[in-house]
Amino acid sequence: MNATSTDRIADAVYERLREEIFTGELAPGARLSVPALAVRLEVSRSPVRDAVLRLVQDRLASEEPRRGAVVARVGxxxxxxxxxxxxxxxxxxxxxxxxxxxxxxxxxxxxxxxxxxxxxxxxxxxxxxxxxxxxxxxxxxxxxxxxxxxxxxxxxxxxxxxxxxxxxxxxxxxxxxxxxxxxxxxxxxxxxxxxxxxxxxxxxxxxxxxxxxxxxx
Missing domain, CATH: 1.20.120.530 (GntR ligand-binding domain-like)
Known part of the structure; x- marks a missing residue:
């Protein structure tokens, strides 16, 4: 798989996870496990990892000790x-x-x-x-x-x-x-x-x- 294909998949995964956060399918505090998401979305781990990192950069997710990335909460x-x-x-x-x-x-x-x-x-x-x-x-x-x-x-x-x-x-x-x-x-x-x-x-x-x-x- 070339870089362009991987980027397209990462973009699609990002949009899917973003929408799931906004609709509540992924609740605040839910873990964003790369292996589990890769299995559920039927893609490799690399684009999922890229998508999760982008969610963190966009403040839709945050990194927590011993839990990894989770859906962000807003108080x-x-x-x-x-x-x-x-x-x-x-x-x-x-x-x-x-x-x-x-x-x-x-x-x-x-x-x-x-x-x-x-x-x-x-x-x-x-x-x-x-x-x-x-x-x-x-x-x-x-x-x-x-x-x-x-x-x-x-x-x-x-x-x-x-x-x-x-x-x-x-x-x-x-x-x-x-x-x-x-x-x-x-x-x-x-x-x-x-x-x-x-x-x-x-x-x-x-x-x-x-x-x-x-x-x-």
């Missing part, structure tokens, strides 16, 4: 820190999106918001998550700032891990309303209002999630 303190950073970055992304984008973004955000509302009415958790992520992805991509996009992509990975680790959620109906406020500000062409709306949304999420985490929900 209340880490969750607060993640959302402090996210609030600043999402606000900046919204401001930049107003300054750098046009009607196409507004149309896309209206579509994403409508999708989000349908998912909330249906009570479809997976669709709610997907629509929420799509809305935020559209805004950060529209910022036109590659560093903001990169940093928010990293933060989003940690947010998804935190949602699974802490088993807490924020009110989906409130998120729809917050997204509508962000969209209204962007559509009006007001960078400052867009930033404030985005920051208020993330701050509200932070408060709700921390309240639940501290209550042991």
């Amino acid at each position: 209340a303190r880490e969750l607060a820190a993640i959302y402090d950073v996210r609030e600043v970055l999402e606000g900046l992304a919204a401001r930049l999106a107003v300054e750098n984008s046009g009607r196409r973004l507004v149309v896309a955000l209206h579509d994403a918001l409508a999708e989000h509302e349908r998912a909330v009415r249906a009570g479809d958790v997976a669709a709610i998550t997907a629509a929420d992520m799509r809305f935020h992805a559209l805004v950060r991509q529209a910022s036109g700032n590659t560093e903001v996009v990169r940093l928010l992509d990293d933060v989003q990975t940690q947010v998804r891990l935190a949602m699974r680790t802490t088993q807490v959620t924020a009110g989906p109906r409130q998120s729809v309303d917050d997204h509508r406020a962000i969209l209204t500000a962007i559509e009006s062409g007001d960078p400052a209002a867009a930033e404030l709306a985005a920051r208020a949304h993330i701050h509200r999420l932070r408060s709700a999630l921390l309240d639940q985490a501290e209550d042991g929900v």
Whole structure:
């Protein structure tokens, strides 16, 4: 097997394990045994080892003494820190999106918001998550700032891990309303209002999630 084939397999294993972490199939604290995973996924150990190392680098897994790599956990303190950073970055992304984008973004955000509302009415958790992520992805991509996009992509990975680790959620109906406020500000062409709306949304999420985490929900 050549290096390119091994890299492709490692990428596929990484994506599979990453999704299993986000869906909870691999629970927080679960061991990531290279031999066991290789058997389960029916691949050699080398690409699995590479995939697990990448999970550690991406902070989706951590190394523990005498246990090796395990699925990472996110506590209340880490969750607060993640959302402090996210609030600043999402606000900046919204401001930049107003300054750098046009009607196409507004149309896309209206579509994403409508999708989000349908998912909330249906009570479809997976669709709610997907629509929420799509809305935020559209805004950060529209910022036109590659560093903001990169940093928010990293933060989003940690947010998804935190949602699974802490088993807490924020009110989906409130998120729809917050997204509508962000969209209204962007559509009006007001960078400052867009930033404030985005920051208020993330701050509200932070408060709700921390309240639940501290209550042991």
